[in-house]
Amino acid sequence: MTGVTKIINGNSGKCNGHCKSVENGNCQRKDSTHEENYTYEMIQQTANYLSQRVPFEPKIGIICGSGLGSLAQQLKQPIEFPYSTIPNFPVSTVEGHAGKLIFGFLSNVPVVCMQGRFHFYEGYPLWKCAMPVRVMKLMGVCQLIATNAAGGLHKNYKVGDIMLVKDHINMMGFAGNNPLQGPNEERFGPRFPPMNKAYDKELIQRGIEIGKELGLKDNIHTGVYTCLGGPNFETVAELRALKMLGCDAVGMSTVHEVITARHCDMNVLAFSLITNECILEYDSQSEPNHEEVMDAAKMREELLQKFVAKIIDYINKSRLTQNS
Numbered sequence: 001m002t003g004v005t006k007i008i009n010g011n012s013g014k015c016n017g018h019c020k021s022v023e024n025g026n027c028q029r030k031d032s033t034h035e036e037n038y039t040y041e042m043i044q045q046t047a048n049y050l051s052q053r054v055p056f057e058p059k060i061g062i063i064c065g066s067g068l069g070s071l072a073q074q075l076k077q078p079i080e081f082p083y084s085t086i087p088n089f090p091v092s093t094v095e096g097h098a099g100k101l102i103f104g105f106l107s108n109v110p111v112v113c114m115q116g117r118f119h120f121y122e123g124y125p126l127w128k129c130a131m132p133v134r135v136m137k138l139m140g141v142c143q144l145i146a147t148n149a150a151g152g153l154h155k156n157y158k159v160g161d162i163m164l165v166k167d168h169i170n171m172m173g174f175a176g177n178n179p180l181q182g183p184n185e186e187r188f189g190p191r192f193p194p195m196n197k198a199y200d201k202e203l204i205q206r207g208i209e210i211g212k213e214l215g216l217k218d219n220i221h222t223g224v225y226t227c228l229g230g231p232n233f234e235t236v237a238e239l240r241a242l243k244m245l246g247c248d249a250v251g252m253s254t255v256h257e258v259i260t261a262r263h264c265d266m267n268v269l270a271f272s273l274i275t276n277e278c279i280l281e282y283d284s285q286s287e288p289n290h291e292e293v294m295d296a297a298k299m300r301e302e303l304l305q306k307f308v309a310k311i312i313d314y315i316n317k318s319r320l321t322q323n324s
């Protein structure tokens with residue numbers, strides 16, 4: 001549908017072709033699939049805005065999951081940007097996601113931390129949820145650490161356990177929704193990126209060792225994460241199906257960030273904090289809720305801060321210093 005323009009959230013652009021509802025030359029559909037993706041120049045503009053205000057180049061990007069924003073509190077020499085002040089940035093709308101981009105030093109490494117992420121259920125298309133990953137890339141980040149709160153599906157997982165993600169099942173991708181949908185921007189990466197080596201094996205191994213050093217013993221695992229669209233928690237039948245498919249933990253984020261990071265050749269480590277046990281029995285009296293997710297995150301706050309600091313120290317000593 002060439003020649004049709006629209007204005008959503010202040011951005012104007014051509015309808016990307018699947019719109020059937022046009023009036024007076026304007027696209028009448030205001031849903032997220034009809035928004036225009038960011039151009040390379042827009043991401044560059046955001047990165048430049050931040051680079052001009054931060055006197056160092058971040059090397060590691062950390063995305064804080066629900067209730068895990070305290071990971072950013074340990075940054076030294078912090079410089080904070082509320083999302084609402086950053087050009088082209090979406091804003092956080094979920095409790096437990098403060099909505100700030102924080103630059104600083106962790107284990108003496110320059111890092112950038114998203115204190116709050118964007119979810120599909122907030123009404124953002126996946127490319128918008130994952131946009132900060134591309135901003136990080138243009139600022140110099142080569143390593144992503146994505147964290148999330150997740151329900152434990154594996155029978156051995158308990159609330160408070162950590163699962164290092166060894167692989168994911170992109171359920172939203174099965175349904176035809178992917179952050180890389182639309183014209184490919186070659187300056188970020190290839191049209192058809194591989195995803196079979198998405199998660200760095202060596203970092204997973206080191207993560208397990210660090211977990212044990214911190215006393216986690218049987219409470220640290222490697223497993224398969226899946227992201228559903230949310231915002232409702234899953235039905236019993238859905239959870240049983242996911243378990244049969246090989247999922248160990250279920251959440252509402254991370255996968256699209258990881259896909260975007262791998263597309264632009266960033267190295268990835270991701271982990272889930274198991275904040276609730278998935279309910280697989282119809283006669284269970286419990287119901288999952290966001291409060292228990294936040295409580296579990298609070299309970300593990302200190303341990304996770306140490307965990308991430310040690311991982312960053314390892315990345316710095318084993319990789320960053322060798323490359324610089």
Ligand SMILES: O=P(O)(O)O[C@@H]1C[C@H](O)[C@@H](CO)O1
Pocket residue numbers: 064065066094117119147148149150230251252253254289290293
């Ligand atoms: O941002 P994450 O994936 O950590 O948040 C999870 C999924 C939902 O946003 C929320 C449910 O409690 O926590």
